[in-house]
Amino acid sequence: MTQAIQTFLRLRPSCKQVLVTAQARLSAHANRCFDNSMAVCLANSQRYTLRSGWLAGENMKHLGTVFIPHYWVFNEKTSRHLDPTPRAPGDSQAYDYLQDMDILLQATAEQPLPVPVRLNALGDLEVLVRSDTWQALQVLSTDILFKLAQYLG
Numbered sequence: 001m002t003q004a005i006q007t008f009l010r011l012r013p014s015c016k017q018v019l020v021t022a023q024a025r026l027s028a029h030a031n032r033c034f035d036n037s038m039a040v041c042l043a044n045s046q047r048y049t050l051r052s053g054w055l056a057g058e059n060m061k062h063l064g065t066v067f068i069p070h071y072w073v074f075n076e077k078t079s080r081h082l083d084p085t086p087r088a089p090g091d092s093q094a095y096d097y098l099q100d101m102d103i104l105l106q107a108t109a110e111q112p113l114p115v116p117v118r119l120n121a122l123g124d125l126e127v128l129v130r131s132d133t134w135q136a137l138q139v140l141s142t143d144i145l146f147k148l149a150q151y152l153g
Contacts, residue, residue: 004065004119005056005096011125011140012100015053020072020097024086033085034112037071040084048073051081052103056096064120069103069113069145102142114145115152 009015028036041048051074054067072083081097103114116128117137126134127148137144 002056002058002065002096004058005098007119007123008054008056008065008067008098008140012098014102015098015100018051018053018081018097018099020081020083022087023082023084025084028084028086030086030088030091033071033083034107036085037073040073040082047075047077048082049076050074050104051099052101052107053097053099054103056098057093058096064118066116066118067098068116070097071104071112072097100142106142106146111146111150111153113149114142115149117145 005017009017025036025040027039037050041050051072053070053072055070057066057068070083070085072081072085074081081099083097107113117140118126118128118134120126120134125137125140127137127145129135129148129152
């Protein structure tokens with residue numbers, strides 16, 4: 001576990017790192033994790049439940065470590081986490097998954113995801129406010145991140 005992930009987990013004690021297996025569906029679309037995961041759950045609600053959290057990307061060069069809100073599913077029969085969402089073209093990043101069910105609990109139909117956050121090279125927490133524009137963030141709170149997403153929407 002990297003230092004950035006350890007820092008993130010310390011700031012969000014309700015989060016935990018989980019092992020998730022990529023299992024993209026033919027009908028799934030990149031960058032549509034909520035829709036893709038819901039489709040799997042609705043197709044077999046006895047087997048799959050929705051999970052939420054963060055994709056932690058370490059190889060973002062000058063951006064530092066970026067934490068992207070994300071949804072995937074949990075197979076209740078096998079106790080395995082599966083990600084039905086395919087990667088965007090050209091995305092070869094290796095991601096760690098951090099489960100944070102507060103995202104799912106605070107999501108709405110209009111706003112299913114909060115804004116991404118990062119730990120920059122100096123170890124400072126920042127939030128994405130516009131494309132390629134990051135601003136300092138004092139507290140890592142999903143309440144704040146959802147309000148920002150709605151405001152910036």
